[in-house]
Amino acid sequence: MGGQLQQSNAAATALYDNAGGGSLHNAEPGSDAGDAVMARWLQSAGLQHLASPLASSGIDHRLLPNLLMQGYGSQSAEEKQRLFKLMRSLNFNGESGPEPFTPTAQTLGGVAASDGLYSPDFRGDFGAGLLDLHAMDDTELLSEHVISEPSELSPFMPGGSRVFEDDFNPINSKQEREADIDTSISLPMNEKENTTRENNVAKIKVVVRKRPLNKKELAKKEDDIVTVNDNTYLSVHEPKLKVDLTAYVEKHEFCFDAVLDEHVYHVTVKPIIPTIFERTKATCFAYGQTGSGKTYTMQPLPLRAAEDLVRQLHRPVYQSQRFKLWLSYFEIYGGKLFDLLSERKKLCMREDGRQQVCIVGLKEFEVSDVQVVKEFIEKGNAARSTGSTGANEESSRSHAILQLAVKKHSELKESKRNNEGNEAKSAKVVGKISFIDLAGSERGADTTDNDRQTRIEGAEINKSLLALKECIRALDNDQIHIPFRGSKLTEVLRDSFVGNSKTVMISCISPNASSCEHTLNTLRYADRVKSLSKSGNSRKDQALNSVSQTNKDVSSTSSLPVSAGAEDVNDQRQEVKTLDMGKRFVEKENSLYNSAADVNKQPSSFSSYLFNGREEKGFASASMNRERFEVKNCYGDCASQKTNSCSQNSVDTEEKVEKVSPPRRKGSKEEKSDRYANWTKRGANESNLSNTSSKQPSTGNYKTTTTDNKQEAESSPDGDINAILEEEEALIAAHRKEIEDTMEIVREEMKLLAEVEQPGSRIDNYVTQLSFVLSRKAASLVGLQARLARFQHRLKEQEILNRKLVTR
């Protein structure tokens, strides 16, 4: 079909160039020639009356899509449908299969059918005016309700019309692509450049790789329906049938960070390597249907990365710090973990007290030689769960995760070198990169004709892919609840998604016509991830950069890129930022509430609560102050770097508070202060006590972990009132946030309902997504309730305190 498409394109271009004796090509926008052709098109669709709005407004045919918009042009559903069809046929007619669709012979005559057909601007506008890719959502991943659309060019895609100029000029595009890629290859890896690169490496990068037609597909004379337009754009030409069985081709266009053929490593992973030494936890995963080339694409990457990492490790600056490279390789199969380098030993996943995921029993190997890395990878690959599918004889049935971690070893631990496992555990992780070869994305959808085992695999794969997207979405939205627990895969990847993280998604696609639906699903999933990555990252990156800048400043005093305790620093920030409000959050909140009255006796529960970073955004700055204080207390004996980093964490969180809680009206604090003062007085009066001016320290002060000064501040009524005021603000901010979250959740629920009511929708997708949505809803509510209860308790406590004060 590629050749056929090119031919028809050339023919159409010729027609376009010569059409109408002067043609649209030469006609000025809005010229008589253009209007006449436009009118003929509209007439052909029985929409001649719509020609006048265009003509009278003096706009040209390129604004045809505007007729579809509400309140302008076509009004009835039938008219809209006709207009839509007309646009579609104009847009794709020249690319149709054996029986090109001709709108209506009676009116178009011999020439009009192709008039302006390939005007770059014209087609670009069609795409841009009609679709919002951001409206697409989770269900597209596995089951798609194909809606006839003229184009999927994102309205946010820059220079959409440019695509068509190179569209069928693969040689030029290819040369351009090679040139682009070569530039990146030649970049040297020196220190200065590393820093620049680190700043330039996007937090989420989405690239596509199209594999060539394979022997089977060539033997079946399958068409290659995917054209790569330059190194970022690609088009999928979907063969379709109209209801009257006329064949036509629908063209879908996408734009990604890169569309690759070769040089995958140089574009995706290589730029991340220097950042691994700067505390980055990176994830690179391949996504796509079975047989689309995920394993083929992923397999060389770890080895190349290891090569570069080992090279870096030989640099004196890292050698002097005893940095070493460690490798592990495991798979997730049917929701269970297996060590691929240890006779497929079953592994357990546990979370430690700081919500760090540990894979108990996973073997890690120190590697300093690339040849050894190669052997480990081969050994692991041989142990993977594979099976045969229609599309791939050696199909991966599991998610395989290969991790390369750079760790810093302390000299003290040298004595334990003989014990491999201990050494790996005792060393601090500086940064790591995880390579994930995901199981085929469509397996979950093909449940009907598979056996029970394959169906179970499919359900698990589905769950993990949805969970993966949910996590990316939640992270991107700065959501309080990141649903890491949605699947084993996301649980395992938890630390790769928080803090200084980088994610590369390689979407692998098959080029053959019979894979079209899966290819579109893959590209839509990728597009969704890409669009997610655009919204909030610059903001978050700024925050992260400021933290990393602080860390850099501190570490620069010792002139080392990463100083001892890098992991700790990272972890602390992660914990403040990772705000999982799942089951244990509720438990913790409840236990906090239950024990709040007795915190004198259990100061640690409060401080660990604060330190664990379980607080959501919106927590009062009073709490922040306490948090900062507690953090400093906990790490009172830490190096100054740690303390600095800790306070930076608090600043980080504080910024978030301001974001969810808009600035309060000036003076409101004073007003409220009066309110509370009155309220405490009233409390005192109610107890029939006259002396309300006493400011003696209270014995009932609940903060025993604080300093004397703080105790004084907290125990004085003014200090208490200020603290309560701040908590009140935080409560209101949290309430506001909860409403925002609920609104977003309700929107998602409505969308889910609309989707499940479509004919042919997949109930299993609906169930999985609804379950996610409901747990988010519940977590959000419970969080607010706990905060409210805490605040009520605080008020009560304050009242008692004041009564005690006045009795003295």
Ligand SMILES: Nc1ncnc2c1ncn2[C@@H]1O[C@H](COP(=O)(O)OP(=O)(O)OP(=O)(O)O)[C@@H](O)[C@H]1O
């Ligand atoms: N870019 C490519 N160039 C040449 N051959 C390729 C390319 N990509 C994949 N192949 C070939 O296609 C076949 C399927 O590839 P691969 O096993 O990587 O698919 P997969 O997506 O991992 O499938 P599954 O999900 O079933 O494991 C293999 O024989 C592989 O060699």
